[in-house]
Amino acid sequence: MKRTAYYSAAPQVQDHWPIKKALTLSDVDITHPFLTLSRQQVETHIVVYMTFEQAKLLREDGQVSFNAQDDDTGDLYVMKLKWRGSYYNLIGKWGKVVRGKGLDVGQEIKLRWLNGCLHFSVPQRQVVLVPPIRTVTAPLVPDHWPLTKVLTSSDVDTNHPFLPLPRKAVEDHILAHWMPQERERLRKEEQVPINARDYDTGDMHLMKLKWRGNYYNLIGRWANIIRQKGLGVGKEIRICWANNCLYFSVPNDHYIATASGHDNWPIKKALTLSDIDTNHPFLTLPGKAVKDHILIYWTQQAREQLSSDHQVTINARDDDSGDLYVMKLKWRGSYYNLVGKWGKIIREKRLHVGREVRVRWDHGCLVFSVPQ
Structure with missing residues (x-):
């Protein structure tokens, strides 16, 4: 009797990830939030394994719902795959995944379809593993800042986040420390990943330096840095290269502690473009300021x-008008967002870039003021 051979359509191998991006x-x-x-890849490694009903829905409605599992944590989500013609978008809880896993530009995500479910994994980020590409010995900590720039409105635009730096300054004070093959790589590929450290907070970011002819753009986590540090027009950023890393500093953050008294406003900030965007209304406040001058008065619960x-x-109160609002304070890690009625406040007070907002906590209420 002839034995029949059976083969599995998809090998059950733990590290079998046909889609990587x-x-x-x-x-x-x-x-x-969406993953493109x-x-x-989608039609070869996902759609082909869907049920007939799922494939039909995707074809006729342009989207289909299914379960998606984070193999790193075991979390399960209901998500959607949306057809966009020449590509697909994964939507639904993708924004939650980005926040929960702290995803960043350059990280690799792996996907596969298994047992009627989309599985995904993002290997642990190792920012410090960008290969060393420089040979010139640098001081352990920056003792001077050869690049300085006063930020403009385009520099702090979170809709198109990048920091342009003058070509000559970058080549004299950054690329001069790189090996010739790395400088050539930047010329050919127009961008190279680098480590960047916030000298004021110690935070490390994986970013990219992108060549643009007469200048270079610093991209990657720039929008996050704008929000976290509350950067605004007219603020000065300082940059230097040391220890195979780009250091940056924005001295004298946008909040200051004041002496006690009737005019006690421990948090002061110059409004940025993201603070007055009524399409996505929120006020970003520095984490340390909130912890030192707001959370300290909260109960442990x-x-x-x-x-x-x-x-x-x-509860929030406009000290200028006496108006009361029910709002939310959202924790974003190294900074906080004030949301709820912020869009209404922007419109009614006609807020604009550079205006100063003052904040304090008083008798169980967040009090704010925008002086005329």
């Missing part, structure tokens, strides 16, 4: 709720 800026943009995947839920509903 380096995340782009649009993939990690939580204001419009190529048509060929309220702080624990903020830590677990990442947001807490609070």
Whole structure:
């Protein structure tokens, strides 16, 4: 009797990931959250394994719902695959995934379809593993800042986030420390990943330097840095290269502690473009300022709720008009967002870039003021 051979259509191998992609800026943009995947990969490695009903829905409706599992954490989501003609978008809970996993430009995501479910994994980020590309010995900490720039409105635009730097300054003070083959790589590929450290906070970012002819753009996490540091027009940023890393500093952050008294406003900030964007209304406040001058007055229970839920509903009062609002304080890691009625406040007070907002906590209420 002749034995029949059976073969598995998809090998059950733990590390079998037919789709791999380096995340782009649009993939990690939580204001419009979706993961873009190529048509060929999706149809070859996902659609072909869907049920007849799922494939029909995708073909007729242009989208289909299914379960998606994060293999790193075991979390399960209901997500959608949306057909865009020459590519597909993974939507649904993608914004939550980006925030929960702290996804960044350049990280690799791996996907596969298994047992009627889309599985995905993002290997642990190792920012410091960008290969060393320089040989010139640098001081352990920056003792001078050869590149300085006063930020313009385009520099702090989170819709198109990049920091342009003059060509000569970059070549004299950054590329001079690179090996010739790395400078050539920048010329050919127009961009090279680099480590960047916030000298003020110690935070490390994986970013890219992109060649643009007469200048270079610093891209990657620039939008996050704008929001976290509350950067605005007229603020000075300082840059230097040391220890195979780009250091940057923005001295004298946009909040200051004041002496006690009637005019006690411990948090002061110059409004940025993202602070007055009524399409995505929120006011970004520096993490240290909020912890030192707001959370310190909260009960332990309220702080624990903020830590677990990442947001807490609070009362807010406009000290200029006496108007009361129910708003939310959202925890974003190294900074906080004030959301709820902020768009209404922007319009009514006609806020614009450069205006100063003052904030304090008083008798269980967040009080704010924008002096005329």
